[in-house]
Amino acid sequence: MSSAAFVLIAMVTLAAALAAATLQKLMHATLSFAVALVGVAAFFFLLGAEFVGLVLVFVYIGAVAVLIVFTILLTRRDVGKDRGANWGGALLAVAVFGGLAWAVFKTQSVAIGAPHIRALTVKRIGEALMTSYVWPLQCVGLLLTAALIGALVLVMEEKR
Amino acid sequence: MTPTLQVFLIVSAALFSTGLLGALSRRHAIFILIGIEMMLAAANLNFIAFWRFSPQSQPPTGVMIAIFSIAIAAAEAAVGLALVIAVYRHYRTTNVDHLDQLKG
Known part of the structure; x- marks a missing residue:
């Protein structure tokens, strides 16, 4: 598990997730969502759970993302008016992230490296x-x- | 230096918060579903990270829970998008602000 790969995947995943949460156009947000899921699948590969990563790609990008695109096309007359993130939601999301990050940093027992395991x-x-x-x-x-x-x-x- | 469990949990928390931001601040039903799916993916990342960084068990519990969670998320997305289409047929909109018929 290398640090450079981790940083790269984390940056791509979080940037795509943020784009999916804030972009105005539905289609762009859906494509960003797909990229974020590819990032999560890459994390699974990095963690040694290749099968789950493949299942995630098949199910989410092969089925869920395509289903979302179909729904967008079927409800097409209504798209293109969504405003971006509002302040209340952003504030709450930042507060939740702060709380979770505080809890993670406070817990000493999670600051551990990966043990050697049998391949899954x-x-x-x-x-x-x-x-x-x-x-x-x-x-x-x-x-x-x-x-x-x-x-x-x-x-x-x-x-x- | 290799990444510790801590940084995986931080990334997962950031992904969850981003999904929460999308689910809370959007007014379009499909956007809200995307946010919920993102939160579920963040939870899956947590399961896999905890499985990888803990002493091994037979069977691999974290992986199993992640697989079942992906299957349930797929079912949830199918039903949710069917609901969006049904709502669109009735009201000609998918903006959740306009769906206020039950409001007192």
């Missing part, structure tokens, strides 16, 4: 998913089915 292979993840996490896996499958049906019902044409 897909085999290990699959074994865990199929043994100790089999019930959560089934529940997530049910939840995704319910969300799919719910989304379809929500956007169906209403009978008159």
Whole structure:
């Protein structure tokens, strides 16, 4: 884990996230959101969780970002009037960040380096998913089915 | 010098605050959803960082929670965007300030 890579990824991620939170145009904000998620996935790679990073890229950029773009195009008549960040929200966000940063700096036990670990292979993840996490896996499958049906019902044409 | 857990937590807190800023200060429903997704990604980053910097457990709990959280975030985004489309059909707007029919 190198420092230079960390600083680079952190700068790109936070700049893209800030752009996604403040840009006026929906499409630009969505693209910045995608860049920020690529940054988060790069953090996952840096931390040795390659599989989760790939899943994040597939799910968020392949599905969620594309879904957001589709929604923007479907509600197109309304875009382009959003004002940027207002003062109340900015103040609250800065206050939350200050509180979190204070707590992190105050806690001595998190100022540690990374221990050496066994590489996280897909085999290990699959074994865990199929043994100790089999019930959560089934529940997530049910939840995704319910969300799919719910989304379809929500956007169906209403009978008159 | 390699990054410690502390700096990862700081970056994650900054990402969370940025998502909060987007969710609180925007008036467009899609922007608010983007902010919420960003906060969820920051939480995932925390899970992975804590997993990487703690003594190893079998199974890798932090990674598992991050995977489930990504799946649930995808479901949430699908339903949320369907709601945005349904609201747009009824009111011809996605500005949450105009959706005040239930206001007393």
